[in-house]
Structures are given as C-alpha cells and as structure tokens.
Amino acid sequence: MTVDGRAKRRRRQSYAANAAAAALLLFATLFAIVPILWAVLTSLKSPREVALYPPTFFPHDLTFENYFGAVFNNGTYLHYLLNTAIIVLVATCLCLLCASHAAHAVARYRFWGSNVLMFAMFSTIMIPGVAVVIPLYMLSVEAGIYDTVLVLILVYGAWLTPTLVWLLRGFVIVIPNELEEAGRIDGYSRLGVFYRITLPLMKPGLVAGAVLIFANIWNEFLLGYSLVQSETARVVQVGIYANLTEVGVQWGRLTAAAVTAMVPVLVVYAFLQKAFVQGLSAGAVKG
Amino acid sequence: MRRILLAAMLCLLPVLAHAEKSLELWTFIDPAGDSPRSKALAQIISAFEQQNPDVKIKPTIFAWNQINLAFMKAAQAGKVPDVTMLNSGRIQRVVAANFLKPLDDYLDKTGQRSDYILMPNAIGADKKIYGVPYEVRALGFLYRSDLVEKTGMGKPRNLTELVASAKKMQELQGPTFVGVGIGFDPKQDSAEKFYIPAVVALGGKLLKPDGSADFVSPQAIRVMNYIHDLVQKDKVMPLDVGLTGPDQVRTLDEAGRVGYYFQGSHWLLTLRGKIPQGAKMDFMPVPLLDSDGVQPVFVEGWNLGIPAAAKEPDLAWKLVSYWTSPDVQIMQAKVAGYLPMRKSAAAKVDPNAPDTAHIKPLLEVIGSNAMNFKWPLNTDALQESLGVAITNVMADKQKPEEALREAEKSYNSMRAY
Numbered sequence: 251m252t253v254d255g256r257a258k259r260r261r262r263q264s265y266a267a268n269a270a271a272a273a274l275l276l277f278a279t280l281f282a283i284v285p286i287l288w289a290v291l292t293s294l295k296s297p298r299e300v301a302l303y304p305p306t307f308f309p310h311d312l313t314f315e316n317y318f319g320a321v322f323n324n325g326t327y328l329h330y331l332l333n334t335a336i337i338v339l340v341a342t343c344l345c346l347l348c349a350s351h352a353a354h355a356v357a358r359y360r361f362w363g364s365n366v367l368m369f370a371m372f373s374t375i376m377i378p379g380v381a382v383v384i385p386l387y388m389l390s391v392e393a394g395i396y397d398t399v400l401v402l403i404l405v406y407g408a409w410l411t412p413t414l415v416w417l418l419r420g421f422v423i424v425i426p427n428e429l430e431e432a433g434r435i436d437g438y439s440r441l442g443v444f445y446r447i448t449l450p451l452m453k454p455g456l457v458a459g460a461v462l463i464f465a466n467i468w469n470e471f472l473l474g475y476s477l478v479q480s481e482t483a484r485v486v487q488v489g490i491y492a493n494l495t496e497v498g499v500q501w502g503r504l505t506a507a508a509v510t511a512m513v514p515v516l517v518v519y520a521f522l523q524k525a526f527v528q529g530l531s532a533g534a535v536k537g
Numbered sequence: 538m539r540r541i542l543l544a545a546m547l548c549l550l551p552v553l554a555h556a557e558k559s560l561e562l563w564t565f566i567d568p569a570g571d572s573p574r575s576k577a578l579a580q581i582i583s584a585f586e587q588q589n590p591d592v593k594i595k596p597t598i599f600a601w602n603q604i605n606l607a608f609m610k611a612a613q614a615g616k617v618p619d620v621t622m623l624n625s626g627r628i629q630r631v632v633a634a635n636f637l638k639p640l641d642d643y644l645d646k647t648g649q650r651s652d653y654i655l656m657p658n659a660i661g662a663d664k665k666i667y668g669v670p671y672e673v674r675a676l677g678f679l680y681r682s683d684l685v686e687k688t689g690m691g692k693p694r695n696l697t698e699l700v701a702s703a704k705k706m707q708e709l710q711g712p713t714f715v716g717v718g719i720g721f722d723p724k725q726d727s728a729e730k731f732y733i734p735a736v737v738a739l740g741g742k743l744l745k746p747d748g749s750a751d752f753v754s755p756q757a758i759r760v761m762n763y764i765h766d767l768v769q770k771d772k773v774m775p776l777d778v779g780l781t782g783p784d785q786v787r788t789l790d791e792a793g794r795v796g797y798y799f800q801g802s803h804w805l806l807t808l809r810g811k812i813p814q815g816a817k818m819d820f821m822p823v824p825l826l827d828s829d830g831v832q833p834v835f836v837e838g839w840n841l842g843i844p845a846a847a848k849e850p851d852l853a854w855k856l857v858s859y860w861t862s863p864d865v866q867i868m869q870a871k872v873a874g875y876l877p878m879r880k881s882a883a884a885k886v887d888p889n890a891p892d893t894a895h896i897k898p899l900l901e902v903i904g905s906n907a908m909n910f911k912w913p914l915n916t917d918a919l920q921e922s923l924g925v926a927i928t929n930v931m932a933d934k935q936k937p938e939e940a941l942r943e944a945e946k947s948y949n950s951m952r953a954y
Contacts, residue, residue, distance in 0.1 A: 301788050326598075387610065396614040479611045481597050494600040496565055497572040497807070498784045 286512070293317065293505035300501045316506035320493065326481055327507060330489035334468060335514070337402050337485060342463045344407035345414050346456055352411070353418030353452075354444050358430070371412045379409070383476045390477055399483045402474060406467045414459045421455035421529075422448060458529025461522050465515050486511045560594050560852055561618035563608060565601035565839075573807050577873035585859050592852065602726065605631060608844075612636035617844035619853040623668055625837045626726065626916045629658040632667045633914060638843045639665035643854045653861070654878045654903065657911050659840050668840030671860050672875035674801035675822060675899050676730050676835040679808060681796050683817040684709065692821065694829040696763060699797060703773040706796040716773030718786040718795040721764075721931065723924025725782030730835050731799055731823070732923055734908045735760040738825055738832035748913055748952065750945040752923070753938060761930050761937035763826060768931045779931045799823075801837070802899055806874030806892060820895055822902055833908035838878060870896055880904070918951035 292300055293316050295309040321327055356368050386405055390396040395404070425448055433443040449456075474485040490511060493504035519526065566572075568579040582594045597618065599607050605627045611617050612634070623631055631637055644650045644666060659668035678699075684706045685692055693699035703716025721728040733743060741756025767774040773796075778786060783800055790798040793813040805820050812818055822831045841860065843853045859865060866877035867885055871892050876899055877883065883900040886893040913919055926944035929935040935943070 301791060391614040397611070397616050476610075479597075479607050479616065491600055491603075492567075492598055494602075495567065495570065495572070496574060496601050497570075498787060 289505040290509055292501055293509050295502055297500070297502050316502040317510070320500075320503035320506045321510045327486070327489055327510075329481070330484050330486040331511075333399060333483060334486040337399055337406065338464055338467045341403045341406040341410070341467055342460055344403065345411050345463050346460060348407070348411045349414035349418055349459065350449060350452060350456065351444070352415045354422050354448055356415065357419045357422035358427075372416055374412050375416065379470075379472050383472060386473065387476055396477065397479050397483055399478075401477050402483070402485065405473055405477065406470065409473070410463050410466055414463060417459050417462070418452060418455050421452045425451050454525060454529035456529075457522055457525040461518060461526045464518055468511075468515050557593050558591055558849065558852060560592055560620065560849060560856060562594055562596045562856070563599060563604060563618045563621035564596050565599055565604050565622060567598045568596055573810075574803075574873040574875075577869045577875075580868065580872065581860055581865060584865075585856055588859070589855070594856070608842075609634065609636065612844060612846070615846055617846050619843070619847045619849050620856055621842050621844065622671075623840045623842050624726075625656040625658055625668075625670065625840055626912055627658075628656070628668050628840050628842065629912055630914055630916075631842065632659065632661045636845055637667040638845050638847065638850055639663075639667055640669060640843065640854070640857075641665050643858070644669070647858065649881075652863075652879050652881050654836075654838075654880060656836075656838055656840060659842075668842040669857055669861055670838035670840050670878045671857075672803065672866075672869060672873075673836055673838040673878045673903065674803040674876055675820075675903055676734075676799070676801050676837070677820055677822040678797040679790065679800050679802075679804060679818055679820055680798070681706065681793075681812075681816060682819040683815070684796060693824055695824045696826045699824060700767065700771050700773055703796045704771065707773065710794075710796075713794060715775060715778055715786075715789055715795045716771075717767055717797045717799075718774065718778055718789060719764075719767075719799040720781050720783040720786045721779050721924055721927045722782035722785075723921045723928060725784070725924075726920065727783045727799075728924035728927050729920045730837075732760060732764075732927060733910060734823060734832045734835045735763070735826060737908055737910065739827065743910075743919075744913060750922070750948040750952075752926070752941040752945045752948070757941055758937045759826065761927065761941065764927055765930050765933070765937070769933060776932060780928055802895065803873070803875050805895060820899070822906075831902065831906060833906050834902050835910075836903050836907045867893075876900060876903070913952060915952050915954060918948050918954070922948040922951070 291307065291309060294312050294314070295306070296311055296313050296315065299306060299310060352371075356364070356371075387396070390401045390405075393401075395401040429447050429451075430443045433447045434440075438446060469487065470485075471487040471491075475488045475491070478484055478488070486507075490504060490507045493500045493507060562582075564578065566574050566578045568575055568582055578596075582596070586592060586594060601624075604622060605624050608617070608621050608623065609631060612631070613636075617636075639661070644653065653669060654673050655666060656668065656670055659666060659670075661667055685702060687709055688702055688705040690698070690702050690705060693702050699717070707714050707716045719727070719731050721731075736743060736754070736756050739756035739759060741754045741760075742751050743757075745751045764779075768776050768779050778789070786795065786798060787800065787804070787808075789795050790800075790808060791811040793816045802820050805818065809818050822834050824830065825832055841857045843850050843857065847853050861878060863877065863879045863882045863885060866875075866879050866882045869875050870877050870882070870886065874892075876896060877886075880900070883897045886896050888894055888897050922944040925947065926935075926937075926940035929940045930937050
C-alpha cells in the first residue's frame with residue numbers, strides 16, 4: 251500500500267472514530283436530557299392532555315396551572331423547600347467543617363491505627379443507604395430526634411463527610427508540605443497553620459465538595475422519607491411523592507413540583523460550575 | 538404589685554378558656570384537593586370545626602399506599618397523630634402491634650353498635666374493635682352500560698357471558714378498545730382482590746388453618762385458566778393492560794376505552810364525571826364463573842383509628858363519631874361516591890336519584906353476600922406471591938399449577954415478616 255493510501259485509510263478511520271464518538275455522545279446527551287425535557291413539557295400540559303393516548307410531546311394548550319396548584323399556591327410545598335434549604339445549608343457547612351479538618355489529618359499525620367481508621371471511614375462510602383435505614387430509624391427514636399429537621403442534618407452530615415474527606419485529602423496532598431513547615435517556623439500552631447495556610451489553598455476543593463454535597467442532599471429521598479413523617483420537617487423530594495394521590499398519580503403537578511425542585515441545584519451548579527470542574531480536576535492530580 | 542398580677546391573670550382567663558385544641562389527622566386525601574373525595578373531607582373538617590369552635594383539625598397528607606407504614610414507624614417512635622386513616626387490608630398488622638386504642642367503649646356508648654359495618658381485619662385477637670371504617674366499598678366491574686345496551690346482549694349473568702359481551706364491545710369500538718380491564722401488577726393492591734373471591738366462590742381455599750399457603754386446588758387452577766384465556770385465547774384484555782395496576786387501567790377507563798373495569802364501587806361517581814360525553818357507566822358485582830349469579834363480594838374500606846398514645850383520644854372519637862354519623866355518611870356518598878358504613882343510611886337515600894341509586898342495592902349485597910376473608914398478617918406477601926403467579930400465567934410463562942406451587946413457596950417464605 252502506498253503512503254497516500256495509508257494516510258487516506260488513517261483519515262477514514264479517524265472520521266469513523268470521530269463520528270462514532272459524536273453519535274455516542276449525542277445518545278448519552280439525549281439519554282440524560284429527554285426525561286427532563288419530558289418532565290418539563292408534561293408540567294406545562296393540562297391534566298386531560300397528560301392522560302391523552304397517544305401522548306403528545308409538545309403541549310397543545312400551554313398552561314401553568316400545575317405550577318400554581320403544586321408550587322406557588324401550595325404553602326406546604328414551599329415549606330418543604332424551605333426545610334430542604336435549611337437542611338442542605340447546615341449539613342453542607344457541617345460536612346465541610348468536619349471533612350476539611352479530617353482530610354488534613356489523614357493527609358498529613360501518621361499515627362498508630364491511622365490506616366485502620368482511614369479504611370473504616372472510607373469503607374462507609376460503599377455502604378448503600380438502604381442498609382442503614384432501619385438502624386438509623388431506631389437510633390433516632392432512641393435519641394428522641396426522630397421526625398425532626400435535626401435528625402436529617404446529622405444523618406446527612408455523617409453520611410457524606412467520608413466522601414468529602416476522601417475528596418479533600420487529594421487537595422491537601424498537592425499542597426507543598428514546605429508551606430506548612432514555614433508557617434510552623436513562623437510560630438503558628440498546627441491548627442493555625444491549617445486555618446491560615448492550608449484551608450485557603452483548599453478553596454477549589456471546598457467549592458467542589460460543597461456543590462457535590464448540596465446536590466446529594468437536595469436529591470436524597472430514602473432517608474428523608476424514612477426518618478421524617480410530619481409535614482413540619484418533611485423535605486421537598488418526599489413532598490413531590492405526595493402527588494401520588496388517591497385519584498392516581500397527578501403527573502402534571504408531580505412534574506411541576508419536580509421541575510421546581512431541580513431549579514436550586516441547577517442554579518448552584520450554574521454559578522459554581524467552573525469552580526466545581528476545576529476543583530474536581532485539581533484534586534484528581536494526586537491522591 | 539399583687540393586684541396587678543391578679544388583674545393580668547383575670548384578663549388572661551378568657552383567652553386560656555378559648556385556647557384552641559389541635560387535632561392531628563393523618564390522611565391520604567388532601568382536603569385542599571379538587572377531587573370529589575377531597576371536597577367531601579374538606580366539608581367534614583369544616584363542619585366539625587364549626588360545631589367545635591375551639592378545635593382545629595390539622596391534616597397531614599401521605600401517599601395512600603404509605604400511610605400504614607408511616608403510622609407504624611411513628612407509633613414505634615411515640616410520635617402519633619390523634620386520628621389516622623388505615624387501609625383495611627393492612628390494619629391487622631397495626632392492631633397486632635398494639636398501636637391502636639380499642640374503640641369498644643366508645644361504640645357501646647353510642648348505643649348503635651349494630652348499625653356500623655365493621656371490617657373483620659380491624660378486630661383484634663382479643664375480639665376488640667380497633668378501627669371504624671369511614672366508608673365501605675364493594676369490588677366489582679364498573680362497566681359501560683351504554684355499550685352493553687348497544688351489544689343487545691344484556692347484562693352478563695356469569696363470567697363467560699362477560700367475555701362474550703366484552704368481545705362484542707371490542708367489535709363495535711375498534712381495535713384500541715379494551716374489553717376487560719383488570720390490573721394484576723403484583724406490586725399494587727389489586728391482583729388478590731379479583732382472584733381470591735373467584736376462588737372462594739368456587740369453594741376453594743387460599744390458606745391452611747396454620748396460616749400457610751394452600752394455593753394449589755382445582756378451583757384455583759380454574760380461575761387461573763380463566764384469567765389466562767382473557768389475555769391469550771379470548772383476547773379481551775391485552776397483556777400490557779393485565780400487567781399494569783388498577784390506576785393505570787383507570788386512565789384508559791377515563792378515556793372511555795374499557796368495557797368492564799375491575800375496581801371499587803367508590804369510583805363510580807368520579808368516573809361518571811370523567812368518561813367521554815354520551816358514555817354511561819354502572820357498577821355490577823363480579824358474576825360467578827360456572828353458573829348464573831354473583832360471587833361473594835369483596836368488601837373493603839378505609840378505617841379511622843385512634844392511636845394508643847393519642848393525646849386527645851376523646852376528642853378524636855368525637856371526630857370519628859361525627860364522621861361516621863348517618864347524615865355525614867350520606868353527604869359523603871353523594872359528594873364522593875362512597876358507600877355509607879351505617880346500615881341505617883341506606884333507608885335515608887333516594888333510591889331513584891342518579892347519585893344515590895346504587896347505594897341501597899349495594900348495601901344489600903354487602904349485607905347478604907360479603908366475602909368473609911380474614912387477611913393474614915402479611916397482606917403484601919399474599920398480594921405479591923399471587924400477583925406474580927397470575928402475571929406469569931397470563932404471559933404464558935408458566936402453567937397455572939407450576940405458578941401456584943411457586944407462589945406457595947414464595948408466600949410461605951415471606952409470611953412471617
């Protein structure tokens with residue numbers, strides 16, 4: 251085969267590979283977006299149109315009645331949103347506070363049993379939520395905090411801290427040890443070094459971690475459903491489930507509530523997207 | 538100073554005297570909703586609050602299939618409401634756990650205990666009553682009476698005639714019409730409700746005296762074959778319809794696309810308001826398989842229970858008592874389509890009015906031919922094991938006997954949990 255022929259063949263292979271990659275990406279994008287698009291369009295249809303067979307893709311008569319009924323005129327739903335916002339904010343702060351200290355400790359200090367401790371902590375990441383629901387329920391009952399906002403804050407905080415420690419550990423490791431040593435020579439205590447030197451350098455990781463924790467807690471259903479009953483402490487994802495009513499699933503209202511619940515996560519992600527991606531990739535360099 | 542304090546306390550007295558009491562009600566019906574049942578509940582709450590100006594009812598809404606479980610969790614934690622709705626097919630588990638207060642003393646005080654239609658599952662091992670239904674419903678077919686007329690075949694007298702009638706309807710309405718719609722999804726609360734009365738009507742049994750499964754019998758195989766033929770031989774029920782649940786079949790029914798829809802009588806008025814213009818709907822109990830007549834009717838109803846740890850049990854009973862009074866029961870029947878759970882209510886309704894004409898005959902059927910089936914502790918296990926067997930037979934994946942043997946094993950392994 252001539253040089254030209256080989257080059258043409260290589261170019262053809264490259265085109266084919268690019269086309270295959272593009273097709274795969276397109277499929278993956280559609281796979282992720284179509285259900286969300288379907289939910290948005292369903293939320294804009296009247297109850298009668300939602301039940302039509304064959305179904306319509308775009309709403310014939312655009313209506314916002316589902317949003318008014320399920321969200322804006324529904325004080326209970328707005329209360330669930332507020333509960334979730336409080337839980338997410340406090341639990342995220344709690345996670346960041348504990349995880350940043352713990353990540354620094356596991357990255358910098360070696361002490362007797364530290365490996366076992368790290369293994370024990372990181373192994374909890376692998377335990378599925380469903381396996382701990384009953385023990386958590388019993389524990390919360392015993393502690394007298396069942397059916398409160400506090401139980402969710404504590405449980406989410408404890409549940410996600412190891413993941414965050416694992417993530418932040420990567421950031422601490424890439425910070426040169428010499429910086430901390432210089433701080434110690436300047437007279438800072440260990441904690442002083444951590445607060446004045448290490449923590450500010452961990453900022454991208456903290457932002458990435460905060461977004462990750464925020465999205466995880468905001469979208470969580472199982473624990474929110476299992477540890478809280480009353481409307482006073484109910485979270486938004488469980489509130490959406492209430493659209494499964496005695497007259498069947500109220501698809502229009504349910505999708506309106508679900509679409510609204512997506513907004514805070516999208517907004518947070520949109521604002522912090524750059525920092526989030528930077529943070530994740532920065533932490534991924536070493537670990 | 539002492540005088541000032543005394544005066545302040547005197548001023549506060551009327552305020553304290555009128556302090557509002559709150560009564561927490563756990564419900565799966567949202568009183569703020571726009572369904573007929575929501576409207577009926579809103580009316581009950583509003584009227585009760587007017588009669589008791591110092592009482593405010595605080596409803597907490599749950600999904601209908603989650604309220605029993607939610608109550609069990611809350612009762613274990615000691616955080617209970619004052620009154621809760623509980624599903625009649627599953628209340629026995631709550632009763633066995635001693636989470637409810639016996640209502641016998643309250644019922645005896647009314648002097649009208651015999652007027653109440655009570656659910657066997659709400660009666661504990663100690664023979665005490667732990668729940669009073671606020672409505673009853675008979676399970677049967679909601680059928681398109683206009684199409685029955687069109688076919689010229691008359692109302693079916695047995696299940697064979699019902700298939701013939703459904704076939705004729707399909708011929709008249711076209712290929713997308715579903716002759717018979719019964720949702721057998723094992724995960725939903727339906728399969729057992731058609732299956733068990735049909736087996737019992739043929740003289741079959743489901744459970745041994747020790748509570749273990751006794752599913753394989755000639756009667757059970759007969760019913761399995763009937764369900765199989767609906768899908769595979771007579772083709773009056775598409776397989777995808779049979780595999781879904783009752784709620785999904787209802788959306789088809791609302792669109793006027795089902796001839797015979799298996800559901801509770803409480804849906805009659807609501808569906809009449811939803812089906813296409815010109816269509817007519819009526820309710821009939823499930824006919825017998827082998828001969829003319831009616832099967833024992835599956836009766837169920839949502840109960841009102843007062844938790845053992847309720848803070849205001851007497852006030853809670855006041856609400857239950859008001860809710861189950863004959864006049865409120867008649868209002869509920871008219872607004873929401875329920876059947877009244879007070880026998881005396883039947884005599885008070887107009888037998889010719891379109892919204893109440895079905896009440897008297899159905900209460901008579903319930904009174905004379907209700908299926909006497911005491912649910913085991915684990916209703917979900919029974920529902921799921923039978924549902925899986927039925928769907929496998931429908932889909933031609935298993936022969937009835939094989940499916941029932943597997944269902945027996947499955948039920949016996951799950952029933953203790």
